[in-house]
Amino acid sequence: MPLAQTATTVPVVVDNALCITNKGCTVCVDVCPLDVLRIVETDDGTKTAYMKYDECWYCMPCEANCPTNAVIVNLTYLLK
C-alpha cells in the first residue's frame, strides 16, 4: 500500500544520554502493555529505547520503572 507521512508528536520521550540499554536494559520495552517501545541504534552507533508506535495508553510503567529516569510520558497536544 502507498504510505504517507503524517506529523505527530509522540508522548514518550527517552533521554538517549541516560538510557543504559547498551548494558542490556530493556525494562521499558518489557513493561509496556501496548508493545509500543523498541530499542534502536542511533547515528553514533549507540543504542537507545524509543517509541515506535503511536498507540500509548498513558499508563506510565515505562516512566516509573526506568532505572535511570530516562523515560518521560508527555500528554500530547491533542489530549490537552
Add this chain to the structure above:
Amino acid sequence: MQGDKGPVYLKLDHLAEETVAEIERGLHIVERPTRGHFHQGRGTDHRNQMIEMHISAIGVCAGDSASGIFVDKHARTTIPGLYATGDMANVLHNYMLGVFTNGAFAGLDAVDYIADRDFASFDDAEVERVRVLAPTKRDDGIPPNQIEYKTRRLGNDYLQPHKVTARMALAQQRLEEVREDMENGMYVRNDHELMRALEASTILDCADMAGAASMYRTESRWGLYHNRVDYARDDENWFCHTILTKGDDGKPAHRKQHVEPYIVEVDDDEKDAYYKQRASASSVAAE
C-alpha cells in the same frame, strides 16, 4: 451528553477537602496515573469546578457496568474449566481488589477441577490458526488501526447513550460491513500489527455484543447507561439479567435470567440508591 441536556459533569466541589483528595488518589494514581497531569495541563481542579465527563469506550466490561462474562460464585464460566475474574467478569465493581479475591476463588476451584484431568483435545486449532494468521497472508489491505478506529467511532457515535433504536440499527449494519472488510481485507506487516489485528477483532466482537444486547433490552435502566429514548423503565418485563450467547448462526442470541434474591437484606429505600447519587441540572443550578 450529546443530547440537548448535556454535558454531564463529575461534581466534587461540594465535598470536603479530604474526601476530594481521597477520590483523586483513586482517580489519579490507581485508575489512570496521567489523569492528574491532564487536569494540571488544562488548569482544571475538582475542588473549584465541575469537570465535564464523556463516555468513550464500548462498555462490556464489568468494572463500571453491570455486564461481563457470566460466572457463578466460583468464577466458573459456562464452559467447564474456563474461569473469568476481574473487570471482564459479571461481578459488579470488580476492579483490582475484586480480581485478587475472585481470582483466588477461581484458582481454588480450578485446582479441584483439573485434579484428575488430562489436556482436552482442541479440534478447532487449525481453523483458529487460519483465522488469526489471515492478515499476514495478504499482500495489501486495510491496516488494523483503521478497522479499530472505524469500530470505535461507530460505537461511540451510534451505540452510546442516549440510545436511539434507529441509530443502533444503523450501527449494526455498518459494523457488519466492517466485519466483512476485516475478515476479507485486513493486512498486517509485522507481529505488533498482528497483535493489534487480534485486538481489533475483539473490539468488533464487543461492539456487536453491546449493540445486540442494547437492542434486546427494550426498556431504560441504570440512569444514563441504558437510557433508551424510545422506552421507559419496565420492571415487570425487565427486572432480570439478559444473557447473550453465540447463536447457531454465529450471531448474538439472547435470553432472560431471573435475579437471585439479595444475600444481605436491603431496605426498600436503599434499593434505588444508585439513582439518588446523581444531581440533576436544575438542583445544581439552584445552588
